[in-house]
Amino acid sequence: MEGHQSFFIRVKHIARALGAVLFPLFCLGCGQEGRLVCETCLLTLESRPVFLCPVCHRHGVRGQCCSLCASQSFLSSVCALFPYDEKDLGSAILRFAKYHSAQSLFSVFEPMIHHFSAHNAWFLSEIDCLMPVPLHAKRLRERGFNQSVSLATILSFSTRIPLVLGLKRTRNTPHQALLSRAKRKENIREAFCVVEPALVSGKNIIVIDDIYTTGSTMQECAKVLKKTGAREVRGFTIARG
Numbered sequence: 001m002e003g004h005q006s007f008f009i010r011v012k013h014i015a016r017a018l019g020a021v022l023f024p025l026f027c028l029g030c031g032q033e034g035r036l037v038c039e040t041c042l043l044t045l046e047s048r049p050v051f052l053c054p055v056c057h058r059h060g061v062r063g064q065c066c067s068l069c070a071s072q073s074f075l076s077s078v079c080a081l082f083p084y085d086e087k088d089l090g091s092a093i094l095r096f097a098k099y100h101s102a103q104s105l106f107s108v109f110e111p112m113i114h115h116f117s118a119h120n121a122w123f124l125s126e127i128d129c130l131m132p133v134p135l136h137a138k139r140l141r142e143r144g145f146n147q148s149v150s151l152a153t154i155l156s157f158s159t160r161i162p163l164v165l166g167l168k169r170t171r172n173t174p175h176q177a178l179l180s181r182a183k184r185k186e187n188i189r190e191a192f193c194v195v196e197p198a199l200v201s202g203k204n205i206i207v208i209d210d211i212y213t214t215g216s217t218m219q220e221c222a223k224v225l226k227k228t229g230a231r232e233v234r235g236f237t238i239a240r241g
């Protein structure tokens, strides 16, 4: 069964790769034929950092959790590169890359991530490691890559802060995007564990994901990290819903 599955997954990846060759690509921004993001549209991508309280989503200085929400948040702060907007090119790229397994497309965010890290050094100060939100092993085999690892790799390269795969997904939960706000929290509960407590204990950690919407996934990661002894957990995402 396992062998059959991996065979079909391989076929799926080959079919995707062939599809990219056989069928023309159209720019996600302007529709022009040739590339998924044309040179002109690429230049319009810019970092517009979002600094909101992780819980109540009101403006928070440097994305820090406000005093009213402090008791409900395992994340001390969250920063995103831009607000999520269905109509925006950046958000379209995130959706396309994730659901079409176009891992290389994440590299378009590289200049924005470099720009962010160069201008917001305070967010990265005293951080021991970057930790991507993990995918369940089954989903990872289906998709072929974890988008959070791709993004964390770029941030790690930009900041020289080590990337540590310290979290593991223990349950393969339905996609958060398909669920209501209330069901997301329940869906993701107890879905993660720490791989090795020594990687976490006493450390200041930034958890990385592609999109922060209700924050349920990232809060759940932060919860298990704090329970294992992490000193502080911050969150970093590309888009904020």
Ligand SMILES: [Zn+2]
Pocket (backbone or CB within 6 Å): 027, 028, 029, 030, 031, 032, 037, 038, 039, 040, 041, 042
């Ligand atoms: Zn274009």
Ligand SMILES: [Zn+2]
Pocket (backbone or CB within 6 Å): 053, 054, 055, 056, 057, 058, 065, 066, 067, 068, 069
């Ligand atoms: Zn708040």
